[in-house]
Amino acid sequence: LGAGILIAEIQQASDTTFRLFDWNRPGPDGKPRPLHIDQGLEAVNFTLGPAEPLRIASTKENEPTVLVECDEFVLARQTVSSACSVSQPRRFCIVSVLEGSVTLEGDPSGGPLQKGQSALLPAALGPVEVSPEERATLILAMCPV
Secondary structure (H helix, E strand, O other), rough: OOOOOOOOOOOOOOOOOOOOEEEEEEEEOOEEOOOOOOHHHHHHHHHHHOOOOOOOOOOOOOOOEEEEOOOOOEEEEEEEEEOOOOOOOOOOOEEEEOOOEEEEOOOOOOOEEEOOOOEEEOHHHEEEEEEEOEEEEEEEEOOOO
């Protein structure tokens, strides 16, 4: 995709895959996997584009900023500089570390969650405290309430 580009791919469970290109990777049988060019193009809504890059203004420390909110999910960014709470009551939260590292309250691994790592916080936990070693940036993915 290019240097400096980060993509957060949020998905719903589905048995449908439209493979437009597969980077020449072989399938389990060693042969190229099938492509689905026609089906993929049929699923595209060309009237919605072009998509512009999302520019995020500086956000308030320790509070999430919603980036995307739709019927299927909510995606937020949170910069943490001191211990604070993440996640919401009654919904799970996937925490992904973009910069820095954080320790999650009650994490059985005992180690910090590092840049590039993610953790699923089940809804039954309720809010969970995160403590950054220094300033950290998180992406939070949740179901809408």
